[in-house]
Amino acid sequence: MSGGVDSSVAASLLRSAGHEVIGVFMRHGEATATRCAIPAEPGRQDVVSGRAVATGPANSTERARSPLPIAAHKQGCCSASDAEDARRVAEQFDIPFYAIDLQAEFTRIIDYFVAEYTAARTPNPCVMCNNWIKFGRLTDYADSIGAEFVATGHYARIVHSDGGPALCRAVDPAKDQSYALFGVDRSMLARMLLPVGAYPKSEIRRMAAELGLRVADKPDSQEICFVPSGEHAEFIHRRYPGERGGEIVTTDGRVVGRHDGLERFTIGQRKGLGVAFGEPRFVVRLEPQSRRVVIGERHELARSALCADRANWLAAAPVEPRRCAAKIRYNSRPAAATVVALPDSRLRVEFDEPQYGVAPGQAVVCYDGDRVLGGGWIE
Numbered sequence: 001m002s003g004g005v006d007s008s009v010a011a012s013l014l015r016s017a018g019h020e021v022i023g024v025f026m027r028h029g030e031a032t033a034t035r036c037a038i039p040a041e042p043g044r045q046d047v048v049s050g051r052a053v054a055t056g057p058a059n060s061t062e063r064a065r066s067p068l069p070i071a072a073h074k075q076g077c078c079s080a081s082d083a084e085d086a087r088r089v090a091e092q093f094d095i096p097f098y099a100i101d102l103q104a105e106f107t108r109i110i111d112y113f114v115a116e117y118t119a120a121r122t123p124n125p126c127v128m129c130n131n132w133i134k135f136g137r138l139t140d141y142a143d144s145i146g147a148e149f150v151a152t153g154h155y156a157r158i159v160h161s162d163g164g165p166a167l168c169r170a171v172d173p174a175k176d177q178s179y180a181l182f183g184v185d186r187s188m189l190a191r192m193l194l195p196v197g198a199y200p201k202s203e204i205r206r207m208a209a210e211l212g213l214r215v216a217d218k219p220d221s222q223e224i225c226f227v228p229s230g231e232h233a234e235f236i237h238r239r240y241p242g243e244r245g246g247e248i249v250t251t252d253g254r255v256v257g258r259h260d261g262l263e264r265f266t267i268g269q270r271k272g273l274g275v276a277f278g279e280p281r282f283v284v285r286l287e288p289q290s291r292r293v294v295i296g297e298r299h300e301l302a303r304s305a306l307c308a309d310r311a312n313w314l315a316a317a318p319v320e321p322r323r324c325a326a327k328i329r330y331n332s333r334p335a336a337a338t339v340v341a342l343p344d345s346r347l348r349v350e351f352d353e354p355q356y357g358v359a360p361g362q363a364v365v366c367y368d369g370d371r372v373l374g375g376g377w378i379e
Helices: 005-016 078-093 103-118 127-144 187-193 201-210 234-240
Strands: 023-027 032-034 046-048 069-071 097-101 149-151 156-163 164-169 247-248 254-258 282-287 292-295 302-313 320-327 336-341 347-356 363-368 371-378
Touching: 005 078, 005 201, 023 078, 023 371, 078 097, 103 234, 127 149, 149 187, 156 187, 164 187, 201 247, 282 336, 302 336, 302 363, 320 347, 347 363, 347 371
Parallel strands: 023 046, 023 097, 046 149, 247 292
Antiparallel strands: 032 069, 156 164, 164 371, 247 254, 282 292, 302 347, 302 371, 320 336, 320 363, 336 347, 363 371
16 A cells, blocks of 8 residues: 555455455655554455555564654655555554565665666666566565455456456556556466556546545656656666766767766657757667767657567467557557567567667567557567
8 A cells, every 4th residue: 555546445445345455555765763554463365555565474473563664755655654644544444554664675676777777778667666576575475464365556457257367458548557567477467456447547536535535636656666756867876876978979970969877868868868959859779888879860760670588478478470569668659560479588579660769678568459468678
């Protein structure tokens, strides 16, 4: 339970469906004097997490460590005020609530985030958090207390059929988060509950208001939870000091400026380049060895195909070319394409029409209608 409206209503929907619910809140970053913990009762049937993650006792009879410190340095989904919001919702629903310290686990996310940017790739820490923590460590916690399901406030759906559970888009296309869940282990689908994915966001807010939740009108978190807004480059500089600058060059090799760090750029970027031309220029390529940012015209961004590694399939891997719709970023439109699985957990996507802004480090996710087939990390 993140303290936001989605995970709060998810908890309510699960209670209404007859589940016994345990709320958990993830905290990370530097500990402060702010503390929040309510011991949970063992033996519950479900674990609830929204944009929050739980880990907990080694067995079902051990109570949560109390008190547990809460991070107060960041607003978004893991701050002290968010923890207090989550605790109040849990009290209102009369469900047990854990505030869990996952600072050690989050070190892995932060290391990945910094390493990708310093390698001139564009990371997606929210996807990795879902893979490693929300449906990784949280699953371990669920197992430790004998919980059957893991639930979150993500906007996506689990659809069951004779062929088994499938991850599908949310009813509300504007809020759909199925892209960010492509990397969960296929075996987890049978244990995932995503109750808010069956409703439009407006309906979720209406439910929260009817329940009298103080978070009914709380703004959605739009930020990376461990980085202050707009400060990701400074965040990386603090953890990876040293010379980071380099040249800005055109695709024909002409030097037109300098920059102070590749982490300030991503493929397809147009604004904030620090150079002016008579017409728009875009980041076409980032070169980690020379630390050069290569810019060009929009047509130079066009890519007709891509390869990705660390493929994860939530349906049968397509050993023969399969038609699909592929997304190359969280907010990109699905593009008509053909995908095929390659050896060594890789895949290849060929687009019907060239795509612009294919960025190494981002995920490509393939769909068959509403169903997520799988995806990988763009090479």
